[in-house]
Amino acid sequence: MGDGKNRTINIISNYNTESKKISSILTKRLRDKGFLIPDKYSREAELNICIGGDGAFLRAVHRNNFPSIPFVGINTGHLGFFQEILPENIDDFIEKYIQGDYNIEEISLVEGKVCTKTNCFYLTAVNEIVIKGNKSKVIHLEIYIDGNHLERFSGDGVIISTPVGSTAYNFSSGGSIIYPSLKTLQLTPLSPISSKAYRSLLNSAIVPGHMVISIKPELKYENSILIVNDGVELKYSNIEIINLKLSNKIIKRLVFDKNMYWNNLKSKFL
Ligand code: NAP
Numbered sequence: 001m002g003d004g005k006n007r008t009i010n011i012i013s014n015y016n017t018e019s020k021k022i023s024s025i026l027t028k029r030l031r032d033k034g035f036l037i038p039d040k041y042s043r044e045a046e047l048n049i050c051i052g053g054d055g056a057f058l059r060a061v062h063r064n065n066f067p068s069i070p071f072v073g074i075n076t077g078h079l080g081f082f083q084e085i086l087p088e089n090i091d092d093f094i095e096k097y098i099q100g101d102y103n104i105e106e107i108s109l110v111e112g113k114v115c116t117k118t119n120c121f122y123l124t125a126v127n128e129i130v131i132k133g134n135k136s137k138v139i140h141l142e143i144y145i146d147g148n149h150l151e152r153f154s155g156d157g158v159i160i161s162t163p164v165g166s167t168a169y170n171f172s173s174g175g176s177i178i179y180p181s182l183k184t185l186q187l188t189p190l191s192p193i194s195s196k197a198y199r200s201l202l203n204s205a206i207v208p209g210h211m212v213i214s215i216k217p218e219l220k221y222e223n224s225i226l227i228v229n230d231g232v233e234l235k236y237s238n239i240e241i242i243n244l245k246l247s248n249k250i251i252k253r254l255v256f257d258k259n260m261y262w263n264n265l266k267s268k269f270l
Pocket of ligand 1: 081167168
């Protein structure tokens, strides 16, 4: 018997064969140490272990409504930027966890308030909220930072990314990599047009997290906007304004190696 007596851990796995295999090995090892592994997600658990790739991590966070229970990830996905533990290191992870040999890192989230002519809807994302055209047409957006008009954007759309999301869609679209502990949002254009007809910023802007980024679709585009929240498409009619800022809510993850971020960047992107 180990040191896990009366301590509950949730194991959240995606459906791929490798993840399910790791999930049953991990369940057995943790139960051997005395931990309780419930069959269904428990809100009383002290840790969420997510098995899969980054997509599995994002879905686990959304499905469980951005819980305050910290996460740690075991990577069976393609990239696994969020997923620190490799399946072959499970035993080492369990030992370090029992010893308390880790830090807890806070992950900032982006929050969106989408107001239509009749209602307002609230969104939260780990990586990003994207505002783009729902057909293959140029969209025109008025963009304000804390009430100051920045630009009339014309192009495919914009990404509003968190620091942890900066290595995802934002990075593929030419945005900068932002260290996770910085309290910022990044506004990154998607195929911006800069011509005699339209003039849009071609690069990202990094905005302090407490400032509000407001986006107003031009009137005739109010029904042509698609919002993509961590990869999930959402459609609203008659959008008047979308306000985005860093959320007061955070999620937490365990970090076992303080150099992980920079090592991860090098090994996964270069
Ligand atoms: P997906 O289309 O199946 O996968 C998107 C890819 O992005 C996967 O390789 C995923 O890693 C990786 N990823 C996710 N979050 C990341 C992060 N914070 N840093 C580095 N890489 C990350 O979609 P999904 O798995 O449901 O994930 C949704 C995310 O896809 C969105 O939040 C958006 O950022 C990203 N996306 C990227 C592009 C693009 O780069 N052109 C376009 C659309 C959406 P795993 O392989 O480990 O799952």
